Amino acid sequence: MVDLRMTIPTQRVLEALLEDPVRELYGMEIGSAADLRSGTVHPILARLERVGWLTSRWEEIDASVEGRPARRYYALTAEGVQAARAALARAYRPAPTRRLRPQAGEA
Amino acid sequence: MNRARAAFLVARAGVGLAARVLPGPDDRARYRAEFAADLQELSPAGQLRYAAGVLSQVFALRAALGAAPSRAEENAMTLSVTPVPFWRCRVLRLHRWVTRSTEDGGRYEACAQCGEDRGPAGYGPMTTPPWPGRR
Numbered sequence: 614m615v616d617l618r619m620t621i622p623t624q625r626v627l628e629a630l631l632e633d634p635v636r637e638l639y640g641m642e643i644g645s646a647a648d649l650r651s652g653t654v655h656p657i658l659a660r661l662e663r664v665g666w667l668t669s670r671w672e673e674i675d676a677s678v679e680g681r682p683a684r685r686y687y688a689l690t691a692e693g694v695q696a697a698r699a700a701l702a703r704a705y706r707p708a709p710t711r712r713l714r715p716q717a718g719e720a
Numbered sequence: 721m722n723r724a725r726a727a728f729l730v731a732r733a734g735v736g737l738a739a740r741v742l743p744g745p746d747d748r749a750r751y752r753a754e755f756a757a758d759l760q761e762l763s764p765a766g767q768l769r770y771a772a773g774v775l776s777q778v779f780a781l782r783a784a785l786g787a788a789p790s791r792a793e794e795n796a797m798t799l800s801v802t803p804v805p806f807w808r809c810r811v812l813r814l815h816r817w818v819t820r821s822t823e824d825g826g827r828y829e830a831c832a833q834c835g836e837d838r839g840p841a842g843y844g845p846m847t848t849p850p851w852p853g854r855r
Contacts, residue, residue: 618822618826618828618837620822620824620825620826620827620828620840621826621840622824622825622826623824623826639757639758640754640758641758641761650773651758651769651770651773651774652770652772652773652774652775652776652777652778652780652781653773653777653780653824653825655751655754655774655777655781655784656777656780656781656783656784656824656825657784657824659781659784659785660784660824663784663785681757681760681761682753682756682757682760683753683757684754684757684758685750685753685754685757
Protein backbone atom coordinates (compact mmCIF):
# COMPACT_ATOMS: atom_id res chain seq x y z
CA MET A 614 0.00 0.00 0.00
CA VAL A 615 1.27 3.47 -0.84
CA ASP A 616 2.29 5.53 2.17
CA LEU A 617 1.07 9.11 1.73
CA ARG A 618 2.00 11.87 4.13
CA MET A 619 -1.17 12.55 6.11
CA THR A 620 -1.14 16.31 6.46
CA ILE A 621 -4.11 17.98 8.11
CA PRO A 622 -5.53 19.19 4.74
CA THR A 623 -5.15 15.69 3.31
CA GLN A 624 -6.97 14.24 6.31
CA ARG A 625 -9.79 16.73 5.89
CA VAL A 626 -10.15 15.91 2.19
CA LEU A 627 -10.28 12.20 2.96
CA GLU A 628 -12.81 12.77 5.74
CA ALA A 629 -15.01 14.73 3.31
CA LEU A 630 -14.81 11.97 0.71
CA LEU A 631 -15.44 9.23 3.27
CA GLU A 632 -18.66 10.87 4.49
CA ASP A 633 -20.34 9.07 1.59
CA PRO A 634 -17.75 7.00 -0.25
CA VAL A 635 -19.96 6.20 -3.25
CA ARG A 636 -20.94 9.81 -3.89
CA GLU A 637 -18.99 11.78 -6.45
CA LEU A 638 -17.95 15.32 -5.56
CA TYR A 639 -16.36 18.06 -7.62
CA GLY A 640 -13.38 20.07 -6.49
CA MET A 641 -15.20 23.02 -5.02
CA GLU A 642 -17.62 20.79 -3.13
CA ILE A 643 -14.70 18.94 -1.62
CA GLY A 644 -13.04 22.22 -0.69
CA SER A 645 -16.21 23.44 1.01
CA ALA A 646 -16.75 20.18 2.87
CA ALA A 647 -13.13 20.11 4.00
CA ASP A 648 -13.10 23.84 4.76
CA LEU A 649 -10.02 24.42 2.64
CA ARG A 650 -9.08 27.38 0.49
CA SER A 651 -9.22 27.14 -3.29
CA GLY A 652 -5.96 25.94 -4.67
CA THR A 653 -5.25 23.71 -1.68
CA VAL A 654 -7.62 20.97 -2.71
CA HIS A 655 -6.44 20.19 -6.23
CA PRO A 656 -2.83 19.29 -5.33
CA ILE A 657 -4.18 16.87 -2.74
CA LEU A 658 -6.67 15.39 -5.19
CA ALA A 659 -3.90 15.03 -7.76
CA ARG A 660 -1.71 13.14 -5.29
CA LEU A 661 -4.58 10.87 -4.25
CA GLU A 662 -5.51 10.22 -7.85
CA ARG A 663 -1.93 9.50 -8.74
CA VAL A 664 -1.63 6.76 -6.13
CA GLY A 665 -4.96 5.21 -7.15
CA TRP A 666 -7.07 6.21 -4.15
CA LEU A 667 -9.26 8.46 -6.28
CA THR A 668 -10.74 8.32 -9.69
CA SER A 669 -12.17 11.26 -11.63
CA ARG A 670 -14.33 11.83 -14.67
CA TRP A 671 -15.91 14.70 -16.54
CA GLU A 672 -19.57 15.30 -15.97
CA GLU A 673 -21.62 14.30 -18.99
CA ILE A 674 -23.80 17.31 -19.70
CA ASP A 675 -24.61 19.54 -22.61
CA ALA A 676 -22.98 22.79 -21.54
CA SER A 677 -25.25 24.88 -23.74
CA VAL A 678 -28.37 23.35 -22.17
CA GLU A 679 -27.10 23.54 -18.60
CA GLY A 680 -25.63 27.00 -19.04
CA ARG A 681 -22.37 26.04 -17.37
CA PRO A 682 -19.28 24.00 -18.21
CA ALA A 683 -18.96 20.35 -17.22
CA ARG A 684 -17.43 19.67 -13.83
CA ARG A 685 -14.76 17.17 -12.95
CA TYR A 686 -16.11 14.70 -10.41
CA TYR A 687 -13.98 12.74 -7.95
CA ALA A 688 -14.74 9.56 -6.03
CA LEU A 689 -12.74 7.17 -3.89
CA THR A 690 -11.85 3.85 -5.44
CA ALA A 691 -12.54 0.65 -3.49
CA GLU A 692 -8.87 0.48 -2.64
CA GLY A 693 -8.92 4.16 -1.77
CA VAL A 694 -11.77 3.74 0.74
CA GLN A 695 -9.86 1.08 2.63
CA ALA A 696 -6.54 2.87 2.36
CA ALA A 697 -8.05 6.20 3.45
CA ARG A 698 -9.73 4.67 6.48
CA ALA A 699 -6.52 2.94 7.48
CA ALA A 700 -4.47 6.08 6.93
CA LEU A 701 -6.85 8.21 9.00
CA ALA A 702 -6.83 5.62 11.78
CA ARG A 703 -3.05 5.75 11.80
CA ALA A 704 -3.08 9.54 11.77
CA TYR A 705 -5.46 9.66 14.73
CA ARG A 706 -3.40 7.19 16.75
CA PRO A 707 -1.58 8.76 19.68
CA ALA A 708 2.01 9.67 18.95
CA PRO A 709 4.62 7.60 20.79
CA THR A 710 5.67 9.31 23.97
CA ARG A 711 8.61 8.89 26.24
CA ARG A 712 8.36 6.18 28.83
CA LEU A 713 6.67 7.46 31.94
CA ARG A 714 8.73 7.50 35.04
CA PRO A 715 7.48 7.87 38.59
CA GLN A 716 8.00 11.38 39.81
CA ALA A 717 9.71 12.13 43.07
CA GLY A 718 7.34 11.40 45.94
CA GLU A 719 5.28 8.92 43.94
CA ALA A 720 5.18 5.21 44.73
CA MET B 721 -18.23 46.11 -19.24
CA ASN B 722 -19.73 45.71 -15.80
CA ARG B 723 -17.79 44.78 -12.68
CA ALA B 724 -19.03 41.19 -12.56
CA ARG B 725 -17.92 40.56 -16.11
CA ALA B 726 -14.55 42.21 -15.46
CA ALA B 727 -14.01 40.10 -12.35
CA PHE B 728 -14.86 36.94 -14.27
CA LEU B 729 -12.44 37.80 -17.06
CA VAL B 730 -9.64 38.60 -14.61
CA ALA B 731 -10.29 35.40 -12.64
CA ARG B 732 -10.43 33.31 -15.81
CA ALA B 733 -7.16 34.85 -16.98
CA GLY B 734 -5.68 34.04 -13.56
CA VAL B 735 -6.66 30.37 -13.63
CA GLY B 736 -5.57 30.18 -17.26
CA LEU B 737 -2.18 31.53 -16.25
CA ALA B 738 -2.01 29.02 -13.42
CA ALA B 739 -2.82 26.16 -15.79
CA ARG B 740 0.06 27.18 -18.05
CA VAL B 741 2.52 26.27 -15.31
CA LEU B 742 1.36 22.64 -15.24
CA PRO B 743 3.60 19.99 -16.72
CA GLY B 744 1.77 18.46 -19.71
CA PRO B 745 -0.74 19.65 -22.33
CA ASP B 746 -3.36 17.21 -21.07
CA ASP B 747 -3.02 18.45 -17.50
CA ARG B 748 -3.09 22.07 -18.64
CA ALA B 749 -6.29 21.56 -20.62
CA ARG B 750 -7.91 19.55 -17.84
CA TYR B 751 -7.23 21.97 -15.03
CA ARG B 752 -8.03 25.03 -17.12
CA ALA B 753 -11.48 23.54 -17.78
CA GLU B 754 -11.87 22.38 -14.17
CA PHE B 755 -11.00 25.76 -12.70
CA ALA B 756 -13.24 27.52 -15.22
CA ALA B 757 -16.16 25.27 -14.20
CA ASP B 758 -15.57 26.13 -10.55
CA LEU B 759 -15.54 29.86 -11.32
CA GLN B 760 -19.03 29.72 -12.79
CA GLU B 761 -20.77 29.27 -9.48
CA LEU B 762 -18.96 31.97 -7.52
CA SER B 763 -19.70 35.60 -6.89
CA PRO B 764 -17.35 38.11 -8.59
CA ALA B 765 -15.36 38.55 -5.37
CA GLY B 766 -15.34 34.80 -4.87
CA GLN B 767 -14.02 34.32 -8.40
CA LEU B 768 -11.10 36.65 -7.70
CA ARG B 769 -10.36 34.90 -4.40
CA TYR B 770 -10.57 31.52 -6.10
CA ALA B 771 -8.14 32.58 -8.82
CA ALA B 772 -5.73 34.00 -6.24
CA GLY B 773 -5.88 30.74 -4.28
CA VAL B 774 -5.23 28.66 -7.37
CA LEU B 775 -2.34 30.88 -8.42
CA SER B 776 -0.78 30.71 -4.96
CA GLN B 777 -0.83 26.90 -4.94
CA VAL B 778 -0.11 26.12 -8.57
CA PHE B 779 3.44 24.99 -7.91
CA ALA B 780 2.12 22.56 -5.32
CA LEU B 781 -0.24 21.21 -7.97
CA ARG B 782 2.61 21.02 -10.44
CA ALA B 783 4.67 19.05 -7.93
CA ALA B 784 1.75 16.76 -7.18
CA LEU B 785 1.28 16.02 -10.86
CA GLY B 786 4.94 15.48 -11.52
CA ALA B 787 6.10 13.89 -8.29
CA ALA B 788 6.42 10.14 -7.88
CA PRO B 789 4.26 8.83 -5.05
CA SER B 790 6.98 7.01 -3.19
CA ARG B 791 7.83 8.01 0.35
CA ALA B 792 11.50 8.02 -0.51
CA GLU B 793 11.00 10.64 -3.18
CA GLU B 794 8.74 12.70 -0.94
CA ASN B 795 11.47 12.69 1.67
CA ALA B 796 14.08 13.54 -0.89
CA MET B 797 12.04 16.56 -1.93
CA THR B 798 11.12 17.80 1.51
CA LEU B 799 13.89 16.79 3.86
CA SER B 800 17.57 17.48 3.90
CA VAL B 801 18.68 14.26 5.54
CA THR B 802 22.29 14.00 6.59
CA PRO B 803 23.51 10.45 7.19
CA VAL B 804 26.20 11.23 9.75
CA PRO B 805 24.66 11.87 13.17
CA PHE B 806 22.03 9.10 13.19
CA TRP B 807 23.44 7.66 16.40
CA ARG B 808 22.52 10.82 18.25
CA CYS B 809 18.90 10.28 17.25
CA ARG B 810 18.76 6.51 17.60
CA VAL B 811 20.81 6.07 20.71
CA LEU B 812 20.42 9.31 22.61
CA ARG B 813 17.03 10.32 21.12
CA LEU B 814 18.51 13.77 20.55
CA HIS B 815 16.45 14.81 17.56
CA ARG B 816 16.69 18.25 16.04
CA TRP B 817 13.04 19.06 15.25
CA VAL B 818 12.39 21.52 12.46
CA THR B 819 9.16 22.54 10.74
CA ARG B 820 8.78 21.37 7.15
CA SER B 821 6.19 21.82 4.41
CA THR B 822 4.66 19.26 2.11
CA GLU B 823 3.86 20.07 -1.50
CA ASP B 824 0.21 20.63 -0.62
CA GLY B 825 1.04 23.29 1.96
CA GLY B 826 0.69 21.16 5.10
CA ARG B 827 3.15 21.76 7.93
CA TYR B 828 4.79 19.03 9.93
CA GLU B 829 7.79 18.56 12.19
CA ALA B 830 10.65 16.32 11.26
CA CYS B 831 14.14 15.70 12.57
CA ALA B 832 16.68 17.53 10.45
CA GLN B 833 19.22 14.81 11.16
CA CYS B 834 17.46 11.47 10.67
CA GLY B 835 14.23 12.54 8.98
CA GLU B 836 11.89 11.10 11.63
CA ASP B 837 8.42 12.56 11.23
CA ARG B 838 6.77 13.93 14.42
CA GLY B 839 3.46 14.78 12.73
CA PRO B 840 1.55 17.98 12.08
CA ALA B 841 3.03 21.21 13.38
CA GLY B 842 1.14 23.85 15.25
CA TYR B 843 -2.28 22.24 15.34
CA GLY B 844 -2.53 21.43 18.99
CA PRO B 845 -2.71 17.93 20.45
CA MET B 846 -2.08 15.19 17.92
CA THR B 847 -4.35 12.70 19.59
CA THR B 848 -7.70 14.43 19.38
CA PRO B 849 -9.73 13.61 16.30
CA PRO B 850 -11.52 15.52 14.99
CA TRP B 851 -9.35 18.59 15.47
CA PRO B 852 -11.08 20.95 17.89
CA GLY B 853 -12.59 23.98 16.22
CA ARG B 854 -11.34 23.03 12.76
CA ARG B 855 -14.37 21.25 11.25
